[in-house]
Every structure is written in structure tokens, then in C-alpha cells.
Amino acid sequence: MALQWMILSYVVAAEAALALLLTLPYPKLLKNRLVSLISLILQPALFILPFAGFQLLDIYWKYEHRLSCNSEICTAAERDRYEKSVYKAQRNVILCTTACLLYWCIYRVCKYHKEVESLEEVEKRYKNE
Template identity: 80%
Template structure:
């Protein structure tokens, strides 16, 4: 069960790094090449959205069917285990949401850069007339 969260953690870290690289100021040639490369990668990496959604649904189901340990009957170790599982679930929800959010941010950044490039081409064409 831990492998899927490790993979999701690495994907979120990679998405954050790509978003950071796309927002750094850089020369136009480098920026256009980077945007075109990331745009090519965006289509196959769309798998992260349904994967994250499935993980969120799994977390929700586990949360609804989790045994509660809030009464006086629970021992200290049971209460600690319960709280630890709650913290892990919260961390995993943040991972799933941030994976989808970073994917959307990267998609929008690439789309905006492509629109800017097309507007620059249109501007050059109108100036040439």
C-alpha cells in the first residue's frame, strides 16, 4: 500500500519542479522549447488525475469505515495508532489534491505560453503588412 503513495509523492515533486521551471524567467527560445517539451509530456501524464481521484475515493471509503477509538475503553497505543492513521490519511489527501492542482497549473501555464507565442506571431504578421 505504501508504494502508491511513494509514487504519488514523486509525481507531485516532479510536477512542482516542472511548474517552477516553467515560471522562471528565461530567454524566449529556451522557454518555447521547454513549453513544447512539457506539452508533449502532458498528454501521457494525464493518468495522474484519475489515479489521484481513485486514491481520494479509497481514502474516503476507509475513513467512513474506520473503527473509532475515542472512548475510555481504548488503550493509549490504540489511540496513538488511530491518530497516526488519521494524520496519514490527511497527508495523503493533500498529496492527491496537490497532484491534480499541479497538473492543472502546468497545463494552464503551457496553454498561456502557447497563446502568447501565437499572438506574437500574429503581431509580427500585422506589422509586416
């Protein structure tokens, strides 16, 4: 299980770096090439959405079937282990939602850039007529 979360955290870090690269101001030619490169990467990177969704379902299932330690029979070590697992699950939920949100943001920025590019071409054609 730790490998899955490590992979997801690396993907989130890469998505954050791509989102930062997309939002920085660049010259027009460099920006166009960067957006086209990232657009090519987006389709294979779509695997992150079902992967994160499956991880969220796994967290939910484990949360529903977790043994709670609320009675006075539990020792302090068991309570600590229970609280640690709850905090870990909360961290992993944030990681999964961040992966999905960052992917969506990158997709929308690329799409908006392409729409602006096409509108500029239409405007240029109207000016030439």
C-alpha cells in the same frame, strides 16, 4: 499501499520541478523549446488525475468505515494508532490534491504560453501588412 503513496509523492516532486522550470525566466528560444517539451509530456502524465482521484476515493471509503476509538475502553496505544492513521490520511489527501493542482498549473502555463506565442505571431503579421 505504501508503494502507491511513494509513486504519488515522486510525481508531485517531478511536477513541482516542472512548474518551477516553467516559471523561471529564460531566453525566448529556450523557453519555447521547454514549453513544447513539457507539452509533449503532459498528455502521458494525465494518468495522475484518475490515479489521485481513486486514491481520494479510497481514503474517503476508509474514513467512513474506520473504527473510531472514542470510548474509554480504548487503550492509549489504540488511540495513538487511530490518531496516526487520521494524520496519515490527511497527509495523503493533501498529496493527492497537490498532484492535481500542480498538473493543472503546468497545463495552464503551457497553454497560456502557446496563446501568447500565437498572439505575437498575429501582431507580427499585422505589423508587416
